[in-house]
Amino acid sequence: MDTTSIISLSLGIAAFIVFNAIFEVRFFEGTGRFFLGILDTLAEHLGRYNTKRYVERVKKERIVKQKENVYAKYNRLVEGLILDFNLPLTLESFTSLLCIAFAIVVLIIVVFMKNVTLAVVITVAIFIGLLTYFVMQSKAIKAEKLESIMDAEDILCPLAREGVLVAIKKVMESDEYIKPGIRPYFQQFIDNCENNGYSFKQAIQLLNRQLGPKFDNFAKKAIIFEYNERKGMADIFLDIVDENAVLREINARKDRIFRKMNRDFLLKTVIIVLFFLYALSVDDFREFMLYSSFGKMINTVMISIICLSFARTQALQGNLGPGSDRK
Numbered sequence: 420m421d422t423t424s425i426i427s428l429s430l431g432i433a434a435f436i437v438f439n440a441i442f443e444v445r446f447f448e449g450t451g452r453f454f455l456g457i458l459d460t461l462a463e464h465l466g467r468y469n470t471k472r473y474v475e476r477v478k479k480e481r482i483v484k485q486k487e488n489v490y491a492k493y494n495r496l497v498e499g500l501i502l503d504f505n506l507p508l509t510l511e512s513f514t515s516l517l518c519i520a521f522a523i524v525v526l527i528i529v530v531f532m533k534n535v536t537l538a539v540v541i542t543v544a545i546f547i548g549l550l551t552y553f554v555m556q557s558k559a560i561k562a563e564k565l566e567s568i569m570d571a572e573d574i575l576c577p578l579a580r581e582g583v584l585v586a587i588k589k590v591m592e593s594d595e596y597i598k599p600g601i602r603p604y605f606q607q608f609i610d611n612c613e614n615n616g617y618s619f620k621q622a623i624q625l626l627n628r629q630l631g632p633k634f635d636n637f638a639k640k641a642i643i644f645e646y647n648e649r650k651g652m653a654d655i656f657l658d659i660v661d662e663n664a665v666l667r668e669i670n671a672r673k674d675r676i677f678r679k680m681n682r683d684f685l686l687k688t689v690i691i692v693l694f695f696l697y698a699l700s701v702d703d704f705r706e707f708m709l710y711s712s713f714g715k716m717i718n719t720v721m722i723s724i725i726c727l728s729f730a731r732t733q734a735l736q737g738n739l740g741p742g743s744d745r746k
Contacts, residue, residue: 469511476510496554503557521546534712537719548726551733558737562670567598568633569663571605575637576656583641584612584619604629619645636662677736684732688725695721 485491497510506513521542528538574596578586587605590596597605608626611617617625620642627638640655699705708714 465515466512469509469515472511473509496550500553500557503560504553517546532715532719534715537715540719541722544723544726547730551726551730555733562674564600564631565633565670566667567601568630569667571597571601572634572637573660573663576660579641579644579656583623583645584609601630680732680736684729688729691721691725 485494494510497513500506501508501510501513508516524545525535525538525542528541529535532538532541571590574590575583575586578589581589588609591602591605591609594602604626607629608622611622611625612619623638623641623645627634637656637659640659644652644655695708699708708718
């Protein structure tokens with residue numbers, strides 16, 4: 420664009436702004452309202468569609484047992500992320516947002532790559548990497564919750580001889596014993612027993628569902644102790660403390676291994692990226708890698724390998740024996 424064109428364009432923009440100011444024409448305001456109205460309508464239709472799909476899925480799950488396939492694994496993965504991160508979304512709305520984000524990222528990458536196929540491949544790899552990262556954070560949240568449950572069990576088990584409800588009430592008197600993340604569940608258990616008309620069995624089973632499989636053993640023994648209490652029977656809780664000690668040792672060992680794996684992967688990735696950036700300082704290499712079709716293909720392969728390797732590393736960590744989220 421030459422100087423004359425730039426000056427003409429600038430004068431045109433200035434005249435347009437002055438015209439809007441003098442005659443109080445709300446051109447941009449009306450345009451903004453128009454586009455916001457379109458977005459609002461689309462969001463409303465999408466919300467109704469997602470609600471319909473959600474109702475149909477829930478009805479189907481109650482009637483037909485879901486087969487173990489890619490869709491079932493995806494559903495479990497997304498529902499786990501929604502639960503762990505307390506997202507105000509359903510499976511259907513999360514999937515819709517994911518598809519919209521995917522399309523936007525593809526369009527952005529197409530602008531730079533000038534190739535739709537490579538843009539789609541890169542976007543798929545990036546989204547796999549992002550989902551893997553969130554799964555990794557989800558595992559950290561679950562590990563923290565597990566540690567909180569074990570701490571609570573270690574305190575409650577020696578006190579259970581006075582009664583599980585009495586022990587929980589005594590521990591809840593202080594804020595330092597039960598972590599804030601699980602404290603509301605224990606408070607709800609007390610309220611259910613004393614104020615909401617729940618039997619002890621119903622209340623402890625609800626608490627068990629809220630805390631997850633790790634609390635199964637304690638809940639079963641609490642029910643047995645509550646309804647079949649005999650002298651010396653309170654000692655049945657003490658083996659839970661021993662189990663927690665063993666589980667902590669296993670998790671600490673696994674945590675050291677996983678940290679080393681993640682550190683090694685990050686170090687290798689940083690070395691590759693820094694070497695690539697340094698190599699871009701060579702004109703011929705930069706021209707080949709950024710502007711030639713073959714160079715763009717190599718970049719796509721490298722990005723895909725990094726993202727898929729990250730996903731594979733985290734998958735291996737998830738499969739390394741019984742862990743915090745399997746107990």
